Amino acid sequence: MSDSWVPNSASGQDPGGRRRAWAELLAGRVKREKYNPERAQKLKESAVRLLRSHQDLNALLLEVEGPLCKKLSLSKVIDCDSSEAYANHSSSFIGSALQDQASRLGVPVGILSAGMVASSVGQICTAPAETSHPVLLTVEQRKKLSSLLEFAQYLLAHSMFSRLSFCQELWKIQSSLLLEAVWHLHVQGIVSLQELLESHPDMHAVGSWLFRNLCCLCEQMEASCQHADVARAMLSDFVQMFVLRGFQKNSDLRRTVEPEKMPQVTVDVLQRMLIFALDALAAGVQEESSTHKIVRCWFGVFSGHTLGSVISTDPLKRFFSHTLTQILTHSPVLKASDAVQMQREWSFARTHPLLTSLYRRLFVMLSAEELVGHLQEVLETQEVHWQRVLSFVSALVVCFPEAQQLLEDWVARLMAQAFESCQLDSMVTAFLVVRQAALEGPSAFLSYADWFKEADYSSRPDTA
Structure with a gap:
C-alpha cells in the first residue's frame, strides 16, 4: 500500500523533505520540569541506597558506565603479585575516576569510595584461610590488605572517604570479617575500633561477635x-x-555516636570472657583442651606485660576491682552450710592453678588493704560464691604476710557486730573466714583453736 497520502508531519519529514529523528520528534512533546532541590535530594538519597544495597559495586558501575569502568576495579591495587600494581592504576588515577563516577551518579564520592573499599576488604577476608574459624590473615591476605589500606589512606587524606559509611558497609560483611583486618583498620587510622563498634546498631550483637573472635584469638595464640x-x-x-x-x-573522649555505647560494649565483652573462664573452671575444664587454652590465655592479659606499661593506674584498678567482684559473686550456687562441709577442699594448694594465677595477678595491682576492704564490701552487699570467696581468702594469707592482721581486725569487728546486734550472718562469715585462713598453716595464719582462745569468745556470756 502506498504511503504517499500520509502528511509530512506524520511521516517524520520536514517541509524540506528531510526525515527527522525520533529524538527530534519527541523533543517538542516533552515538558521540561523546573529544577526542584527537594526532588534532587530524594534522587540522590535513592542513588545512595542503591549503592549500599548492591552486592557488587564493580558490576553496578559496569551497568551504569559500560566496559570502561573496569579501570575502576581495585583488584590491581590489592593484587600484590601483579607487576602492574600501582603502575597503571595509581591512587591518584583511581581517585580521579571515583570522583567522575560519583559526579555522574549524583552521590558523594566519600560514600562511593567507602563502599568500594569495604567490598574489597570483604574479598580479602573471604580468601582461603589457614583455620576453620580464622581471626588472623594469611601472609598473602595481609599483603593485599596493606596495599588496599594505603589506597584508603590516600582517599582519607584527600577528603574522598566516608568513615561512617565505611563502617556501615563493613558490618554488612560481618560474618566474613576477620578480626585482624579490623585491627589493621584501627592501627593504620582508617577507622578506629571505637568508631566501628559504635556504628553497629545492635550492641548485644557486636559484643557477641567480639567475644567469639577473642576466644578464637586466644585459642590460636596458645596453639603456637x-x-x-x-x-x-x-x-x-x-x-x-x-x-x-x-x-x-568522667571520660571526655570524643565519640562519633552515643557516648554510652562504647563503655557498654567493652564492659560486656570483658565480662563475657571472665564468665566463660569461671564457668569452665567450675565445670572441670580438661587440661590442654581448647577451652583450657582460651582460659589460660585470657587470664594472661591481667599481667603487667599486657596492661601495666600503657594503661594509667585508675582505670586499671577499677577494672581489677570489677573483675574481683565478678569472681566472688558469679553464680552463687553454694550456701554457707555447704561451705562449712567443703571448705577444706578449697585451700590454696587444691584450688585450680589457673584461678590462683588470676588471684596473683590481681594482687600485683591491688594492695592487701584494698583487697580485704573489697572482700568485706562484697560480703556485706551481695550474694557470693562461697568456694571462690574462701579460696580467695586462702590466696590472700599465702601471698600477703600482712593479710593475717588485716583479717583478724576485720573478723573482730564482725564478731562485735554479731554480739551487739545478734547478727548471725556476721558470726557465720567470721568463723568461715578464720577457718579457711587457718587451713593454710601457722606460717600464714593462727590455728583455729589458737585464734578462738586469743579472741576469748568462749568467755562471753551470750555464747552458746
Whole structure:
C-alpha cells in the first residue's frame, strides 16, 4: 500500500523533505520540569541506597558506565603479585575516576569510595584461610590488605572517604570479617575500633561477635600459631582499649555516636570472657583442651606485660576491682552450710592453678588493704560464691604476710557486730573466714583453736 497520502508531519519529514529523528520528534512533546532541590535530594538519597544495597559495586558501575569502568576495579591495587600494581592504576588515577563516577551518579564520592573499599576488604577476608574459624590473615591476605589500606589512606587524606559509611558497609560483611583486618583498620587510622563498634546498631550483637573472635584469638595464640607476634599485639591492643573505654571515669573522649555505647560494649565483652573462664573452671575444664587454652590465655592479659606499661593506674584498678567482684559473686550456687562441709577442699594448694594465677595477678595491682576492704564490701552487699570467696581468702594469707592482721581486725569487728546486734550472718562469715585462713598453716595464719582462745569468745556470756 502506498504511503504517499500520509502528511509530512506524520511521516517524520520536514517541509524540506528531510526525515527527522525520533529524538527530534519527541523533543517538542516533552515538558521540561523546573529544577526542584527537594526532588534532587530524594534522587540522590535513592542513588545512595542503591549503592549500599548492591552486592557488587564493580558490576553496578559496569551497568551504569559500560566496559570502561573496569579501570575502576581495585583488584590491581590489592593484587600484590601483579607487576602492574600501582603502575597503571595509581591512587591518584583511581581517585580521579571515583570522583567522575560519583559526579555522574549524583552521590558523594566519600560514600562511593567507602563502599568500594569495604567490598574489597570483604574479598580479602573471604580468601582461603589457614583455620576453620580464622581471626588472623594469611601472609598473602595481609599483603593485599596493606596495599588496599594505603589506597584508603590516600582517599582519607584527600577528603574522598566516608568513615561512617565505611563502617556501615563493613558490618554488612560481618560474618566474613576477620578480626585482624579490623585491627589493621584501627592501627593504620582508617577507622578506629571505637568508631566501628559504635556504628553497629545492635550492641548485644557486636559484643557477641567480639567475644567469639577473642576466644578464637586466644585459642590460636596458645596453639603456637604462625603469627604469634601479631596475635599478641592484637590482644594487647584490644584489651587496653576495652579497659580504657570501659573504666575511665568522667571520660571526655570524643565519640562519633552515643557516648554510652562504647563503655557498654567493652564492659560486656570483658565480662563475657571472665564468665566463660569461671564457668569452665567450675565445670572441670580438661587440661590442654581448647577451652583450657582460651582460659589460660585470657587470664594472661591481667599481667603487667599486657596492661601495666600503657594503661594509667585508675582505670586499671577499677577494672581489677570489677573483675574481683565478678569472681566472688558469679553464680552463687553454694550456701554457707555447704561451705562449712567443703571448705577444706578449697585451700590454696587444691584450688585450680589457673584461678590462683588470676588471684596473683590481681594482687600485683591491688594492695592487701584494698583487697580485704573489697572482700568485706562484697560480703556485706551481695550474694557470693562461697568456694571462690574462701579460696580467695586462702590466696590472700599465702601471698600477703600482712593479710593475717588485716583479717583478724576485720573478723573482730564482725564478731562485735554479731554480739551487739545478734547478727548471725556476721558470726557465720567470721568463723568461715578464720577457718579457711587457718587451713593454710601457722606460717600464714593462727590455728583455729589458737585464734578462738586469743579472741576469748568462749568467755562471753551470750555464747552458746
